Amino acid sequence: MSDAPIIVWFRRDLRVSDHPSLSAAQATGRPVIPLFILDEVVETLGAAAKWRMGLGIDHFQKTIAKIGSKLILRRGKAVDVLLDLIAETGAGEVYWSRAYDPASIARDTEVKANLKGISFTGHLLYEPWLPKTKVGENFKVYTPFWRHVRAGFDIDAPLPAVTHLCIPSEWPKSDVLLDWKMSANMHRGSTVVAKFVHVGERAAVIRLNKFLDTAVEGYKSDRDFPMKPATSGLSENLTYGEISPRTVFNAGQLALEQGKQGAEHFLKELVWREFAYHLLWNFPKLDEICWRREWEDFSWRGENSDATAWKQGRTGQSFVDAGMRELYTTGTMHNRLRMIVGSYLTKHLQTDWRVGLKWFEDCLIDWDPAANAMGWQWIAGCGPDAAPYFRVFNPGLQSEKFDKDEGYRNTWLHTGKHVNAQAFFDAIPISWELTPDTKNITEIIELSQGRKRALDAYSFFKERQTQK
Numbered sequence: 001m002s003d004a005p006i007i008v009w010f011r012r013d014l015r016v017s018d019h020p021s022l023s024a025a026q027a028t029g030r031p032v033i034p035l036f037i038l039d040e041v042v043e044t045l046g047a048a049a050k051w052r053m054g055l056g057i058d059h060f061q062k063t064i065a066k067i068g069s070k071l072i073l074r075r076g077k078a079v080d081v082l083l084d085l086i087a088e089t090g091a092g093e094v095y096w097s098r099a100y101d102p103a104s105i106a107r108d109t110e111v112k113a114n115l116k117g118i119s120f121t122g123h124l125l126y127e128p129w130l131p132k133t134k135v136g137e138n139f140k141v142y143t144p145f146w147r148h149v150r151a152g153f154d155i156d157a158p159l160p161a162v163t164h165l166c167i168p169s170e171w172p173k174s175d176v177l178l179d180w181k182m183s184a185n186m187h188r189g190s191t192v193v194a195k196f197v198h199v200g201e202r203a204a205v206i207r208l209n210k211f212l213d214t215a216v217e218g219y220k221s222d223r224d225f226p227m228k229p230a231t232s233g234l235s236e237n238l239t240y241g242e243i244s245p246r247t248v249f250n251a252g253q254l255a256l257e258q259g260k261q262g263a264e265h266f267l268k269e270l271v272w273r274e275f276a277y278h279l280l281w282n283f284p285k286l287d288e289i290c291w292r293r294e295w296e297d298f299s300w301r302g303e304n305s306d307a308t309a310w311k312q313g314r315t316g317q318s319f320v321d322a323g324m325r326e327l328y329t330t331g332t333m334h335n336r337l338r339m340i341v342g343s344y345l346t347k348h349l350q351t352d353w354r355v356g357l358k359w360f361e362d363c364l365i366d367w368d369p370a371a372n373a374m375g376w377q378w379i380a381g382c383g384p385d386a387a388p389y390f391r392v393f394n395p396g397l398q399s400e401k402f403d404k405d406e407g408y409r410n411t412w413l414h415t416g417k418h419v420n421a422q423a424f425f426d427a428i429p430i431s432w433e434l435t436p437d438t439k440n441i442t443e444i445i446e447l448s449q450g451r452k453r454a455l456d457a458y459s460f461f462k463e464r465q466t467q468k
């Protein structure tokens with residue numbers, strides 16, 4: 001039997017618990033070389049995601065050191081780095097956790113064609129190609145997808161944490177993380193956003209337990225209120241694999257069995273992430289092309305000065321501006337606000353959903369290739385299971401419903417009232433030339449006018465479609 005080392009190539013799976021490929025490598029009893037590559041996929045991440053990935057790697061290096069091993073860092077095209085490392089170390093195989101976005105698939109396909117690689121599950125609860133309707137088709141609508149997977153798929157218990165790895169006789173050389181400058185595109189933002197991140201496996205588990213102990217009971221009723229600590233915040237950790245979806249699902253299932261209200265709803269939300277990957281798997285251009293192709297003919301505007309104002313949180317709609325400032329300051333945004341700002345951009349401002357998608361991709365620390373694309377197509381009305389275009393969110397009414405006491409808007413807009421509102425000004429590029437005086441921001445467009453403009457454009461679009 002071979003005693004050649006196994007390379008475990010970490011990507012979006014920065015954990016040692018419930019890690020099928022790491023456990024499998026450990027079980028062989030052979031030396032394991034943990035590796036992270038700053039490869040062609042990681043290089044192109046948006047500013048915030050790349051920076052946050054750097055924090056995750058830094059933390060994970062320490063986790064791996066604690067179990068007596070070492071995370072080797074290398075930079076370059078994945079296939080070249082792996083072939084070099086195999087030549088240097090005599091490694092027999094490379095193990096990794098599967099990724100399902102087109103850029104990762106292209107990279108991994110090339111890798112697999114050139115060396116002995118074995119891929120494992122771990123990033124999702126279900127392989128995205130498995131759920132099928134009764135007639136063997138892919139799902140396009142969430143509710144039947146949910147019913148199908150809930151009834152038809154068992155979720156195994158998470159694997160125990162790997163606590164020890166055999167080490168190679170000699171460690172290959174490693175890059176120094178700081179030299180990678182993962183924060184380069186964050187400019188002034190990183191020191192501000194750093195105050196809001198929860199990095200690493202332990203932080204993720206604490207988050208999960210806290211949510212299940214204190215918030216899950218009210219999840220169904222409170223999750224739309226941005227000032228209530230009603231959601232788990234786990235998207236940040238799930239996206240870098242600092243916790244496995246299986247760990248989250250099983251804990252949620254246990255809470256359900258303990259009779260905790262809201263737990264079933266939480267599981268249902270978690271499975272939206274699976275649905276997003278199901279859609280992306282079946283339509284790899286989900287972030288590029290309208291799922292309903294006819295929407296490519298809609299009169300979207302590309303980048304424009306209104307969209308710039310939207311990005312900078314100065315549309316004159318306080319709920320929208322608060323959301324955009326939360327995004328820039330924390331690298332996340334409450335789900336309700338993601339829908340409101342998305343609707344406002346694509347409907348009131350008639351701007352292409354891909355402008356918003358790209359901005360989120362650059363700013364979100366929980367950026368996920370599938371969830372972001374699905375969210376934008378959903379809100380723009382061009383996705384498979386989308387909110388109809390004529391459902392135009394009114395930010396004013398939304399704020400009355402979900403931020404009645406203005407707590408959220410005060411937090412992000414009024415510098416005199418909350419420290420976070422000031423933090424936004426510490427994070428933004430100086431070139432934006434914004435002053436903390438929010439009183440002078442005039443509305444880009446009055447809400448009823450914007451709504452009318454959107455609905456007129458929709459009628460025109462529909463008319464043109466029927467004439468085709």
Ligand SMILES: Cc1cc2nc3c(=O)[nH]c(=O)nc-3n(C[C@H](O)[C@H](O)[C@H](O)COP(=O)(O)OP(=O)(O)OC[C@H]3O[C@@H](n4cnc5c(N)ncnc54)[C@H](O)[C@@H]3O)c2cc1C
Binds near residue numbers: 233239368379
């Ligand atoms: C325009 C738009 C863009 C989005 N972009 C992203 C993104 O880049 N990354 C991302 O993780 N989520 C994205 N979402 C989905 C959602 O906003 C976040 O998952 C959620 O806000 C995360 O907060 P939480 O972890 O507290 O969620 P919780 O309410 O605690 O939910 C638990 C988990 O379920 C999953 N989940 C919940 N809702 C959704 C959803 N609608 N779609 C997919 N997964 C979901 C997430 O993994 C989340 O962590 C987007 C939504 C919209 C409308």
